Amino acid sequence: MIMAKGLSQPPNSPQVPRLSFVNCDIFERKVAGLGRKSLFEYHELTKTRMQTAEYCLRLLLDNYNNDIAFLAGLTGFLVQTKAALDSLCQEINLYCELGIGGKPNLRADTEILTEPRNLIALSKKNERLSRFMSEELGGSNFWFGTFRLLHDIEGVHKHQNPRGVPLGVAAHDIEVGDMKVAEFCIESLSRVDRITEKSYSFMI
Numbered sequence: 001m002i003m004a005k006g007l008s009q010p011p012n013s014p015q016v017p018r019l020s021f022v023n024c025d026i027f028e029r030k031v032a033g034l035g036r037k038s039l040f041e042y043h044e045l046t047k048t049r050m051q052t053a054e055y056c057l058r059l060l061l062d063n064y065n066n067d068i069a070f071l072a073g074l075t076g077f078l079v080q081t082k083a084a085l086d087s088l089c090q091e092i093n094l095y096c097e098l099g100i101g102g103k104p105n106l107r108a109d110t111e112i113l114t115e116p117r118n119l120i121a122l123s124k125k126n127e128r129l130s131r132f133m134s135e136e137l138g139g140s141n142f143w144f145g146t147f148r149l150l151h152d153i154e155g156v157h158k159h160q161n162p163r164g165v166p167l168g169v170a171a172h173d174i175e176v177g178d179m180k181v182a183e184f185c186i187e188s189l190s191r192v193d194r195i196t197e198k199s200y201s202f203m204i
Contacts, residue, residue, distance in 0.1 A: 014061050014182060017190040019050055023200035030204055031095070039094040042087050046196065049084035053077055053192070057185055064182065070171045071154075077185055078155030081192055082110070082148070085137065088196055089113040092133070095203055096125040110137045110144075129202040136195050147188055150176055 024047055031040050053076075060073030086109035093100045093108035098121050100108040112118060114137050123130035137144050152158040154174070176184035 014186060016054060016058050016061065017186060017193060019054055019189075019193050020197050021047065021050075023197045023204060026204050027200040036094065039091065042091045042094060046084050046087035046091060049080050049087055050192070050196065053080040053084060053189060056080055057189055060185060061182060064172055067171045074171065074181065074185070075155055077189075078147075078151040081188060082151050082155065084192060084196070085110050088199060089133075089137075092122065092129065092199065092203075096122060096129075098122060098125070114138045126202055129199060132198060132202065136191075143188075143191060146176060146184075150181070150184070 024043075028040075028043055028047070031043055034040075056073045056076035058073075060070055060077055063069030063073060086107070089108045089110050089112070092098070092113060098108070098118065100112060100118055100121075108118070113122070114133060119130050119134050119138075122133070135141065139145065172180065172182060174181040179187065
């Protein structure tokens with residue numbers, strides 16, 4: 001649930017999670033030797049988006065009491081983090097040769113990859129990865145559902161209202177569940193880092 005309440009207080013010594021990239025780099029070397037340009041490009045894109053999300057989170061935290069700079073960091077973080085997950089899903093599509101898309105402008109993203117028919121197709125190629133993606137990015141995952149809602153409201157404004165909180169509320173007073181929005185973003189980057197690293201571990 002996304003809402004706002006309480007007085008604005010900066011988080012206590014917030015730390016930006018350090019991205020791992022251990023399995024990411026191993027998978028990068030693997031795909032580099034396959035000669036599959038599109039797969040390699042998407043892998044590089046996933047990594048770049050993760051690094052950009054990390055940068056945006058740092059911007060958000062460094063400007064905790066500045067609404068405009070905070071919102072710039074928040075919007076960038078939400079967009080780039082979701083984009084990193086979407087790029088990862090397209091990597092899986094290409095690497096496992098699922099054939100999702102078929103059209104130049106259609107790529108696998110989190111919503112498409114976790115459709116039941118596509119998870120079934122993935123399970124035939126990599127059962128552990130299919131199960132993991134279903135658990136982490138499927139419709140029943142509470143964190144991902146909350147993240148997508150915040151992404152849609154504050155990142156890309158898909159909902160009818162321009163914001164998910166009342167006008168006049170400071171950006172850093174947004175609460176996501178039982179966490180301030182900054183804390184939720186810190187938790188989200190840690191989760192996405194774990195999801196990408198674990199996903200690569202199933203493909204190396």
